[in-house]
Amino acid sequence: MSHRGGGPLRKRPAPQGPSLVRLVRVAVLTALLAVTCAVALRPHPVHPLKVTYEVDLAGAARGELVITMVCDGELPGVLNLALPPGEFGDARSGVHARDPQAHALGADGRQLRPLKVRETVNGWQLRAGGNPHTGIVYTLDLRAMPGSEQDVRRHISTPVAGGVRAAGFEIFLEPLGVPVEDLTVVLRNPNDMPVLVPWPAVVRNGLHLARDDAHDGDAPRVGDASLGYGQGFQPSARAITPAELGRSAAAAPVPANLFYHPRDMADLNNALLVCGDIRTHASQAGDCVIQLATDRDWLFTDDEALDLVRRIARTEMGFFGSAPTDQITVLLSANAITGKDRFDVYGVHTGSSVLVMLDPDTTWGTVEDQAASVIAHEMFHGWLGEAVRQTDPTMLWFTEGATTWYAARMLTAAGVWLPGHARGVLGARLDRDYVNNALRGRMSVAEAAAEVAAPAEQVRFGYAGGVTACMALDEMLADKGGHARPLDGILRRLYAEDRGQPLTRERLQSAVLQSTGVDCGPWLDAHVYGKTALPPIKSML
Numbered sequence: 001m002s003h004r005g006g007g008p009l010r011k012r013p014a015p016q017g018p019s020l021v022r023l024v025r026v027a028v029l030t031a032l033l034a035v036t037c038a039v040a041l042r043p044h045p046v047h048p049l050k051v052t053y054e055v056d057l058a059g060a061a062r063g064e065l066v067i068t069m070v071c072d073g074e075l076p077g078v079l080n081l082a083l084p085p086g087e088f089g090d091a092r093s094g095v096h097a098r099d100p101q102a103h104a105l106g107a108d109g110r111q112l113r114p115l116k117v118r119e120t121v122n123g124w125q126l127r128a129g130g131n132p133h134t135g136i137v138y139t140l141d142l143r144a145m146p147g148s149e150q151d152v153r154r155h156i157s158t159p160v161a162g163g164v165r166a167a168g169f170e171i172f173l174e175p176l177g178v179p180v181e182d183l184t185v186v187l188r189n190p191n192d193m194p195v196l197v198p199w200p201a202v203v204r205n206g207l208h209l210a211r212d213d214a215h216d217g218d219a220p221r222v223g224d225a226s227l228g229y230g231q232g233f234q235p236s237a238r239a240i241t242p243a244e245l246g247r248s249a250a251a252a253p254v255p256a257n258l259f260y261h262p263r264d265m266a267d268l269n270n271a272l273l274v275c276g277d278i279r280t281h282a283s284q285a286g287d288c289v290i291q292l293a294t295d296r297d298w299l300f301t302d303d304e305a306l307d308l309v310r311r312i313a314r315t316e317m318g319f320f321g322s323a324p325t326d327q328i329t330v331l332l333s334a335n336a337i338t339g340k341d342r343f344d345v346y347g348v349h350t351g352s353s354v355l356v357m358l359d360p361d362t363t364w365g366t367v368e369d370q371a372a373s374v375i376a377h378e379m380f381h382g383w384l385g386e387a388v389r390q391t392d393p394t395m396l397w398f399t400e401g402a403t404t405w406y407a408a409r410m411l412t413a414a415g416v417w418l419p420g421h422a423r424g425v426l427g428a429r430l431d432r433d434y435v436n437n438a439l440r441g442r443m444s445v446a447e448a449a450a451e452v453a454a455p456a457e458q459v460r461f462g463y464a465g466g467v468t469a470c471m472a473l474d475e476m477l478a479d480k481g482g483h484a485r486p487l488d489g490i491l492r493r494l495y496a497e498d499r500g501q502p503l504t505r506e507r508l509q510s511a512v513l514q515s516t517g518v519d520c521g522p523w524l525d526a527h528v529y530g531k532t533a534l535p536p537i538k539s540m541l
C-alpha cells in the first residue's frame with residue numbers, strides 16, 4: 001500500500017478485445033492516481049519546504065538517472081521519503097531506486113556532514129533534524145521492465161532509443177508529512193542530449209534565451225518554452241543554435257540545462273521527461289505549437305503523422321476556441337508490451353500532451369483507424385480533464401463519457417473518420433458495454449465509472465454508460481431548449497469560466513443552468529447517480 005492512496009491494484013480479467021474504453025481507462029488511472037496523490041500529500045501550512053530536484057542525464061543512454069533532491073527549510077528530526085515507484089508501492093515497476101546518500105549542506109551547497117539513511121517499507125528515512133539545507137542523492141535504474149507486464153502504467157518509464165522516458169510520479173522522491181511550497185526541477189544535460197519535457201514545460205526549437213534577456217524589450221522569444229497556466233519556466237542560460245547542434249531541423253532541442261517550476265506535487269508527478277534519439281516536427285496553429293515527437297522509424301512518414309495530429313488539434317482547438325496550453329505534443333513510441341492480452345495501441349495523456357504507444361509494424365491504415373481515436377481522446381483531455389480539472393471520481397462518467405463521444409465527433413469533423421464509421425464504432429461499443437450490460441439498471445453509471453480499479457465489465461459499463469449519459473443529457477436539454485447540441489456550449493462554458501478549477505457536479509449543473517436555463521439535477525439523480533436506465537439515443541453524431 002503506497003502513501004499515494006488507492007489500494008493495491010487488482011489483476012483485472014483479460015479484456016475481450018481492443019476496446020477504446022479500456023485504452024482510455026489507463027490514461028484516466030494515471031491522471032487520477034496523480035491527483036489522488038496530490039490530495040493525499042496536501043501539506044498542512046507549517047514551515048513549507050523549498051525542494052529542488054536536479055536530474056542528471058549523464059547516464060540516461062544507459063537507462064540510468066541520478067537525482068539530487070535539495071531541501072531548503074528546517075526538516076523534522078526524522079524525515080520519511082517515499083520512494084519511487086510510490087504510485088504502485090511494489091517492486092514490479094520498471095523503476096528501481098538505489099544508493100541513497102544524504103548530507104547536511106552549508107549555505108553555499110557544500111556537503112558538511114553525512115546523514116544516516118535507513119530503508120523503510122515505503123522508501124527511506126533520514127535523520128535530518130535541524131538542518132536548514134539537506135541534500136539527498138539517489139540513482140534510478142529504468143532498465144528492469146519485463147515486456148510481459150500488462151499494465152501500461154508500468155511501461156511509461158523505460159529506456160528508449162539513446163535515452164530514457166520517465167514519468168514524474170516514478171522518479172521523484174517525496175518528503176512525507178512536510179509541506180512543500182516551492183518546487184523546481186533542473187535537468188543537467190552534459191552530453192547535449194535531445195530532451196523533451198512535454199509537460200509541464202516543453203522545450204522547442206534550438207534557441208534558448210536567458211530570462212535575463214527579457215529586460216531588453218526586443219529580445220526574440222523564439223525557443224521559449226511552453227508554460228502551463230501559472231507555471232514558471234526558465235530557459236537555459238546557454239543559447240544553442242540549430243547550426244551548433246549540427247542536426248537536421250527536425251532534431252529535438254538540446255538544452256544544456258533546463259529548469260521548470262511545477263505548480264504543485266500533482267504537476268511534479270504529471271511531468272513526462274524524454275531524452276534520447278528524438279525527432280520533432282512542429283506546426284503552428286494560432287498561438288499554439290502542435291508538435292509530433294518520435295524516437296523511431298515507422299512504416300508511415302513523420303509528415304503523415306504530423307498532419308493527422310495537426311488536423312485533430314486544430315479541430316479540437318476550433319471547438320473550444322483556443323488551446324489549453326501553448327503547445328500540444330504527441331509522442332509516438334513503440335509498444336513494448338508483449339503477451340496475448342496486450343493491445344495494439346496504448347494512449348496516456350500528461351497535461352495536453354499525449355504519449356501513444358504503437359506496434360512497430362503499425363500501418364498507416366491502423367493509425368487512422370485506431371491510433372487517431374486514442375490521440376483525439378487523450379488530446380481532448382487537455383481541455384476536459386486538465387484545464388477543467390478532473391479530480392472527483394464521481395465526475396469520471398462525464399469527463400470520460402464526454403471525451404470519448406467528442407473524440408469521435410472531432411475525428412468526423414476533421415475528416416479523419418467518415419460519419420458512418422464513427423457511428424458504427426460508437427454504436428457497437430455502446431450496445432455491447434451499456435445497453436446489453438448486465439449491470440444496467442442494477443448499478444448507477446456514476447458509481448460504475450468512479451471505481452477505476454473495478455472489474456472490467458463494470459469499467460466498461462461505467463464508461464459506455466458515461467458516453468450514453470452525455471448523449472442523453474444533450475438530447476434531453478435539446479428537447480427542452482429547442483437548440484441542437486446544447487452540450488457543446490456547456491463544455492465551452494466550463495472551459496471558459498471554470499478553467500483551472502476542479503470539475504464538480506455543482507459546477508456542471510450550474511453550467512447547464514446558465515447555458516440552457518434547465519435544472520438538470522433531478523435528471524442526473526435518476527439517470528446518472530441513480531439506477532434508472534438511460535433512454536435510447538436518437539442521434540449519436
Ligand SMILES: [Zn+2]
Pocket residue numbers: 024025027028377381399400403
Ligand atoms: Zn480518457
